[in-house]
Amino acid sequence: xxxxxxxxxxxxxxxxxxxxxxxxxxxxxxxxxxxxxxxxxxxxxxxxxxxxxxxxxxxxxxxxxxxxxxxxxxxxxxxxxxxxxxxxxxxxxxxxxxxxxxxxxxxxxxxxxxxxxxxxxxxxxxxxxxxxxxxxxxxxxxxxxxxxxxxxxxxxxxxxxxxxxxxxxxxxxxxxxxxxxxxxxxxxxxxxxxxxxxxxxxxxxxxxxxxxxxxxxxxxxxxxxxxxxxxx
Amino acid sequence: xxxxxxxxxxxxxxxxxxxxxxxxxxxxxxxxxxxxxxxxxxxxxxxxxxxxxxxxxxxxxxxxxxxxxxxxxxxxxxxxxxxxxxxxxxxxxx
Numbered sequence: 001x002x003x004x005x006x007x008x009x010x011x012x013x014x015x016x017x018x019x020x021x022x023x024x025x026x027x028x029x030x031x032x033x034x035x036x037x038x039x040x041x042x043x044x045x046x047x048x049x050x051x052x053x054x055x056x057x058x059x060x061x062x063x064x065x066x067x068x069x070x071x072x073x074x075x076x077x078x079x080x081x082x083x084x085x086x087x088x089x090x091x092x093x094x095x096x097x098x099x100x101x102x103x104x105x106x107x108x109x110x111x112x113x114x115x116x117x118x119x120x121x122x123x124x125x126x127x128x129x130x131x132x133x134x135x136x137x138x139x140x141x142x143x144x145x146x147x148x149x150x151x152x153x154x155x156x157x158x159x160x161x162x163x164x165x166x167x168x169x170x171x172x173x174x175x176x177x178x179x180x181x182x183x184x185x186x187x188x189x190x191x192x193x194x195x196x197x198x199x200x201x202x203x204x205x206x207x208x209x210x211x212x213x214x215x216x217x218x219x220x221x222x223x224x225x226x227x228x229x230x231x232x
Numbered sequence: 233x234x235x236x237x238x239x240x241x242x243x244x245x246x247x248x249x250x251x252x253x254x255x256x257x258x259x260x261x262x263x264x265x266x267x268x269x270x271x272x273x274x275x276x277x278x279x280x281x282x283x284x285x286x287x288x289x290x291x292x293x294x295x296x297x298x299x300x301x302x303x304x305x306x307x308x309x310x311x312x313x314x315x316x317x318x319x320x321x322x323x324x325x326x
Contacts, residue, residue, distance in 0.1 A: 056300070060303070093303065099305075100303055100305045103251050103252065105249060106251075107255050147305075147306060148305075149305070175249070
């Protein structure tokens with residue numbers, strides 16, 4: 001199982017993501033954003049940071065990087081994509097997951113530990129999470145307030161595309177609608193979340209709950225959950 | 233060829249929480265102003281487009297506004313022509 005971590009100008013969690021992927025048992029390689037080649041990665045991670053300085057809107061300029069065409073093709077073929085924090089913002093701006101990330105309701109950069117409920121365990125990203133377990137991870141973002149118009153939000157809920165919610169006691173750090181911390185695309189192969197699983201990958205750092213997400217992906221690809229291959 | 237300068241105004245959609253506007257509004261009493269409400273903060277982008285005519289130039293400006301400057305899910309936009317000039321770049325070799 002190979003994990004590719006995209007490096008945009010301004011990414012700053014790429015090394016952490018590579019490290020966490022290796023801890024989860026994967027081979028991990030960096031992917032420079034100007035080269036539209038995923039180097040055979042089964043999972044592509046768009047890491048946290050401030051791609052293109054967050055100019056104009058967080059995530060919007062990264063959407064036009066050459067590698068994003070390859071990421072889009074990968075997702076269209078059923079490949080796995082995980083967007084973390086700024087990577088979630090890029091996925092949302094690119095239309096690869098539904099919704100938009102607005103300025104935090106507090107107007108502050110929120111960096112703290114939160115707890116996540118896992119809404120579904122039948123996904124490639126969550127199958128290794130024990131039932132009922134809340135995941136402790138940090139958030140660190142200024143624009144993480146998840147938004148969708150009401151009707152679309154109802155559809156998102158009905159179709160089971162909400163994967164993570166902020167849970168008590170820390171609760172919702174940014175004003176996200178329905179406490180949404182992470183979502184899936186319609187096919188369930190692309191996931192975006194604001195909290196940082198790669199910063200919660202070793203007990204020494206305060207939590208290794210984040211590793212469960214990467215372990216899930218490694219297990220999913222190892223034991224024959226069909227990796228949809230390219231048509232034609 | 234001619235050059236057309238546009239101003240693209242981008243605003244949060246009505247009903248979308250605008251914490252920047254709210255923060256500005258809440259600070260106004262400190263200036264001794266208490267008659268202001270419904271403050272919304274948006275963004276203005278100015279750009280010059282070379283094109284054969286205004287119709288072509290506007291099409292480019294509208295496309296950029298909808299695909300880049302604004303996120304249609306959360307923002308509205310308007311495109312306003314600021315000025316137009318015959319382009320010196322069409323003068324050809326001297």
